[in-house]
Amino acid sequence: MKKPPARFKNVTSYRVIYGDTDQMGVVYYANYLRWFEKGRSEWLRQIGLPYGEIEQQGFHFPVAEVSCCYSHPARYDEVVKIETELAELGRASLTFNYRITRETDDVLLATGSTKHACIDHAGRVARIPKIFDDAIAAVGT
Amino acid sequence: MKKPPARFKNVTSYRVIYGDTDQMGVVYYANYLRWFEKGRSEWLRQIGLPYGEIEQQGFHFPVAEVSCCYSHPARYDEVVKIETELAELGRASLTFNYRITRETDDVLLATGSTKHACIDHAGRVARIPKIFDDAIAAVGT
Amino acid sequence: MKKPPARFKNVTSYRVIYGDTDQMGVVYYANYLRWFEKGRSEWLRQIGLPYGEIEQQGFHFPVAEVSCCYSHPARYDEVVKIETELAELGRASLTFNYRITRETDDVLLATGSTKHACIDHAGRVARIPKIFDDAIAAVGT
Amino acid sequence: MKKPPARFKNVTSYRVIYGDTDQMGVVYYANYLRWFEKGRSEWLRQIGLPYGEIEQQGFHFPVAEVSCCYSHPARYDEVVKIETELAELGRASLTFNYRITRETDDVLLATGSTKHACIDHAGRVARIPKIFDDAIAAVGT
Numbered sequence: 299m300k301k302p303p304a305r306f307k308n309v310t311s312y313r314v315i316y317g318d319t320d321q322m323g324v325v326y327y328a329n330y331l332r333w334f335e336k337g338r339s340e341w342l343r344q345i346g347l348p349y350g351e352i353e354q355q356g357f358h359f360p361v362a363e364v365s366c367c368y369s370h371p372a373r374y375d376e377v378v379k380i381e382t383e384l385a386e387l388g389r390a391s392l393t394f395n396y397r398i399t400r401e402t403d404d405v406l407l408a409t410g411s412t413k414h415a416c417i418d419h420a421g422r423v424a425r426i427p428k429i430f431d432d433a434i435a436a437v438g439t
Numbered sequence: 440m441k442k443p444p445a446r447f448k449n450v451t452s453y454r455v456i457y458g459d460t461d462q463m464g465v466v467y468y469a470n471y472l473r474w475f476e477k478g479r480s481e482w483l484r485q486i487g488l489p490y491g492e493i494e495q496q497g498f499h500f501p502v503a504e505v506s507c508c509y510s511h512p513a514r515y516d517e518v519v520k521i522e523t524e525l526a527e528l529g530r531a532s533l534t535f536n537y538r539i540t541r542e543t544d545d546v547l548l549a550t551g552s553t554k555h556a557c558i559d560h561a562g563r564v565a566r567i568p569k570i571f572d573d574a575i576a577a578v579g580t
Numbered sequence: 581m582k583k584p585p586a587r588f589k590n591v592t593s594y595r596v597i598y599g600d601t602d603q604m605g606v607v608y609y610a611n612y613l614r615w616f617e618k619g620r621s622e623w624l625r626q627i628g629l630p631y632g633e634i635e636q637q638g639f640h641f642p643v644a645e646v647s648c649c650y651s652h653p654a655r656y657d658e659v660v661k662i663e664t665e666l667a668e669l670g671r672a673s674l675t676f677n678y679r680i681t682r683e684t685d686d687v688l689l690a691t692g693s694t695k696h697a698c699i700d701h702a703g704r705v706a707r708i709p710k711i712f713d714d715a716i717a718a719v720g721t
Numbered sequence: 722m723k724k725p726p727a728r729f730k731n732v733t734s735y736r737v738i739y740g741d742t743d744q745m746g747v748v749y750y751a752n753y754l755r756w757f758e759k760g761r762s763e764w765l766r767q768i769g770l771p772y773g774e775i776e777q778q779g780f781h782f783p784v785a786e787v788s789c790c791y792s793h794p795a796r797y798d799e800v801v802k803i804e805t806e807l808a809e810l811g812r813a814s815l816t817f818n819y820r821i822t823r824e825t826d827d828v829l830l831a832t833g834s835t836k837h838a839c840i841d842h843a844g845r846v847a848r849i850p851k852i853f854d855d856a857i858a859a860v861g862t
Contacts, residue, residue: 315762316772317469317755319462321515326458327643328617331610332740339738339798349739350798361609365647374462375762375773456621457631458614468784469754473599476751480597480657490598491657502750506788516621516632599751601744603797608740656744 306437307383308341311401314376324371330398330408331364337382338394338412347433357427359392359414366410370400377401387434390416390423447578448524449482452542455517465512471539471549472505478523479535479553488574498568500533500555507551511541518542528575531557531564588719589665590623593683596658606653612680612690613646619664620676620694629715639709641674641696648692652682659683669716672698672705729860730806731764734824737799747794753821753831754787760805761817761835770856780850782815782837789833793823800824810857813839813846 312333320326342349352359372378379399386393391413398408418424453474461467483490493500513519520540527534532554539549559565594615602608624631634641654660661681668675673695680690700706735756743749765772775782795801802822809816814836821831841847 313759315755315758316461316463317467317758320457321460321462321464322457322640322642323462324642327646328458328610328613331613332738335610335738335740336736348798358604360604360606360653361650363647363649364609365645367645368643371642375771454618456614456617458617463781463783465783468787469751469758472751472754473597476597476599477595489657499745501745501747501794502791504788504790505750506786508786509784512783516630598743598745599749602739603742603744603746604739605744610740 306344307381308337308344310337310340310380310382311377312336312380314372314374314378316374318372319374322371324373327366327368330366330368330372330410333378333380333398334364334366334382334394334396334410334412337380337396340380341382341384341394345433345437347429352427352430355427355429356419357424358417358419360417361412362391362415363413364410366408368408369406370408372398372400372407378407379404384434385411386413387426390425392416392426447485448522449478449485451478451481451521451523452518453477453521455513455515455519457515459513460515463512465514468507468509471507471509471513471551474519474521474539475505475507475523475535475537475551475553478521478537481521482523482525482535486574486578488570493568493571496568496570497560498565499558499560501558502553503532503556504554505551507549509549510547511549513539513541513548519548520545525575526552527554528567531566533557533567588626589663590619590626592619592622592662592664593659594618594662596654596656596660598656600654601656604653606655609648609650612648612650612654612692615660615662615680616646616648616664616676616678616692616694619662619678622662623664623666623676627715627719629711634709634712637709637711638701639706640699640701642699643694644673644697645695646692648690650690651688652690654680654682654689660689661686666716667693668695669708672707674698674708729767730804731760731767733760733763733803733805734800735759735803737795737797737801739797741795742797745794747796750789750791753789753791753795753833756801756803756821757787757789757805757817757819757833757835760803760819763803764805764807764817768856768860770852775850775853778850778852779842780847781840781842783840784835785814785838786836787833789831791831792829793831795821795823795830801830802827807857808834809836810849813848815839815849 379401381397385395393413396410522538526536534554537551600611663679667677675695678692741752802824804820808818816836819833
């Protein structure tokens with residue numbers, strides 16, 4: 299029943315600030331989830347449907363599950379590349395996959411995924427809105 | 440015009456986690472502002488008027504100005520003591536002062552203050568609500 | 581080869597501040613990972629081996645994997661209960677499980693786990709230090 | 722004694738993510754200090770002296786004082802422009818001024834400043850290193 303996911307991926311980047319690091323001298327593990335958010339936000343913008351517009355239409359995609367595998371630490375002032383793909387599109391849920399690499403040498407830093415529910419303004423589970431399906435179709439996947 | 444502020448102070452505490460530190464091995468400077476928020480939140484609870492209640496009554500106290508002086512770095516796993524006082528109470532604004540010390544030996548870590556506007560749900564400047572004045576009066580300052 | 585994990589659990593709590601929430605009116609998903617850290621930090625303190633001491637002995641437990649399942653949103657000013665258990669203890673790794681509930685009514689907010697590598701100061705994989713095994717043994721699990 | 726500060730300014734930008742906002746629907750006040758850090762970090766890169774290099778030379782510029790005036794709230798997905806200038810250069814301290822505006826229409830969001838001490842690796846107050854003076858001179862201010 300799950301539709302085949304979109305084939306394209308979004309690529310964006312972020313430069314690590316001091317405030318992202320911890321006393322081990324590397325980026326604190328929770329901050330990778332901020333990068334995932336940036337990734338899916340840019341992915342949505344790329345299909346022409348910024349998340350703010352989805353919210354204006356009365357829908358939210360709250361995170362239901364997240365996982366992250368840390369391969370190599372990110373450090374201060376490094377630029378990380380965030381690659382985002384739609385991994386799965388259900389009736390009332392969607393899953394993104396992420397790949398974080400160091401821009402200078404493509405070393406893999408982390409991989410992860412987030413599964414999102416689709417809910418309406420009242421907080422009830424809702425079918426993925428048609429504007430989303432249309433946007434996906436328009437990018438020709 | 441400014442009324443004399445309440446005389447009592449709230450004292451609360453917080454234990455530094457890894458996520459609060461940065462690669463210099465000390466708490467990142469922006470995180471002190473989270474402690475200020477915790478301080479004024481507990482101060483409001485102590486006068487019997489949790490901030491959530493103020494919001495339910497249709498008022499918000501957004502921060503208009505903040506300042507912080509850093510005396511000594513806070514470190515991982517230290518317990519910091521947060522002392523909060525109402526420094527000034529205007530018609531449509533209020534100012535809190537904060538003092539952050541290390542609990543084990545009372546070393547001063549930082550001092551600061553936040554000035555807040557009072558606005559209503561529509562975002563217009565509003566007079567400090569009567570429930571606030573009443574709560575202040577009730578604690579006998 | 582995996583030893584049976586310790587049977588006891590640590591219970592600690594945290595009150596949500598404004599800075600933890602996002603514009604959906606609930607706690608931002610990355611902040612649960614800060615609570616996991618607080619949980620395992622208190623778990624270690626409870627077995628008599630605060631994490632700072634482990635670091636002084638020349639060992640670190642960086643997070644290798646994290647996962648979190650969000651059941652119900654945490655909101656501003658709620659007190660969340662953080663329960664932490666050691667789920668697995670390997671030769672050079674350990675896994676904690678977490679359960680986040682709302683203190684007032686025990687509603688389940690989230691469950692999660694973190695898998696940690698054990699490394700030495702040079703960043704090499706290292707055997708879990710004896711002080712850790714001893715501390716575990718001492719709490720009689 | 723204070724030397725005239727450099728005349729040029731650095732301009733960089735940042736797109737607000739969900740994780741920067743709070744339940745009032747605007748960016749949490751502490752996060753502006755992250756933008757200040759990004760601003761001064763890019764300022765230093767622009768004079769050819771990234772902060773990481775200063776640290777490698779054995780110096781740190783910890784924040785001694787910060788202040789911020791909030792004029793207008795920043796919101797989700799807005800791009801903010803961060804302008805940074807060196808306001809004052811002392812023997813063992815330096816001060817940056819910041820101006821945060823909304824990129825689409827130049828509305829002023831906040832202004833602020835940070836005063837930094839110069840310390841060496843042992844934590845002692847140190848004279849601003851010559852590499853800094855040289856870098857300033859080289860940009861012809």
